[in-house]
Amino acid sequence: MLTKVASSLILLIAAGLVSSAAIAAPGAHGPGGEHLDAPASSNASGLARLPDGSVNVPKQAQRRMAIRTVMAHEAEHPLTVELNGRIGIDPNAGGRVQAPYAGRIEPGPKGLPVAGQRVEKGQLLVRVRPVGEAIERGNQQAQLAEIRANRTLAAQRVQRLESLEGTVPQKEIEAARAELTSLIGRERAVGASIGGSEAITASASGIVASANVLSGQIVDAREVLFEIVDPNRMVVEATTTDVTLAGRIAAATLTGIPGVELTLLGGGRSLRDGALPVNFRASAKDASLAIGQPVTVVAKLTDKVKGIALPAEALVRNPSNEPVVWIKSGAERFIAQPVESRPLDAKTIVVTKGLAAENRVVVSGASLINQIR
Secondary structure, eight states, rough: OOHHHHHHHHHHHHHHHHHHTTTTTOOOTTTSOOOOOOOEEEEEEEEOTTTSOEEOOHHHHHHHOOOEEEEEEEEEEEEEEEEEEEEOOOOOTOOOEESSSSSEEOOOOOOOOOOEEOOOOOOOOEEEEEOOHHHHHHHHHHHHHHHHHHHHHHHHHHHHHTTBBBBHHHHHHHHHHHHHHHHHHHHHHHHHHHHOOOOEEEEEEEEEEOOOOTOEEETTTEEEEEEEEEEEEEEEEEEEEESGGGGEEEEEEEEEEEEEEEEEEEEEEBBBBBBEEEEEEEESSSSSOOOOOOOEEEEEEEEEEEEEEEGGGGOOOOOOOEEEEEOOOOHHEEEEEEEEESSSSSSSEEEEOOOOOOHHHHEESHHHTTTOO
């Protein structure tokens, strides 16, 4: 009888414990700080964002997500600054082809070059046949007719004097010949301006970046017909309001465009739209750059800044749009840490506030951890 009573008592106590857990008051916490009223996680993979904002990532998931961490070490790094710039033509490796005067475009023996086509220096690109207003052309034709008539008379005079050689002074014969030569030259020049054409050749070897002509098109004097660039040698023109910046730049890179080597050429000393130009020579073997393309130049200065250098992919943003990095606080637990940072180069940032030495920071897979909800 005593045994049955004891068994019933144990069952009642167990039922009471279960019911008390089931009806835990809102906000109740367990001994480990966990929420007793939170529903049990139904995520079979174990990936979960905990109530305190941290994230639980099992070991197997960490391997699948290729998560890598490094120990944070504080050191001094060169200070950097971001500059807005544009890609331009290197004057020593490219050039522009312009019309010398108003005229009509005529294709060369190989047709009209198109953008992307390679040309060699001195290659015939197009021919320009001069055109003018009706009155101007009429005056030129009248002048040509007069010159031809005078040339005919001069030729007859030379022929007559040469037949009387020995009876007329030699200087008269030479003067007549000189006059005839002058009239022949004037006839050729005026005739070419009316019905001739001028060959337009490539000013440099490279790729045709832009072609602005069609067969039969009428162009004005000094109009740009072609732009030729060397894709491996370009110029980046950045702008700054700091007149001392050019003298403090040690190295520079382009954000988001790997494989481009920048060499500082110098900074201007004349304001343009309230800013000074800073020019770099861009040498690229595999990168594709276009004239006028906007770029961001990360200039590394001789000044130093103290902080923790990390790969740029380690920096992500939380739901409040704050920059954060993920710190590994346990074998499967990661915590988002707000930080202040600035770019060190195109692939690296330096964290100046928010991290302590010896923090284990996620440097690969941070964006995947940031998406776990």
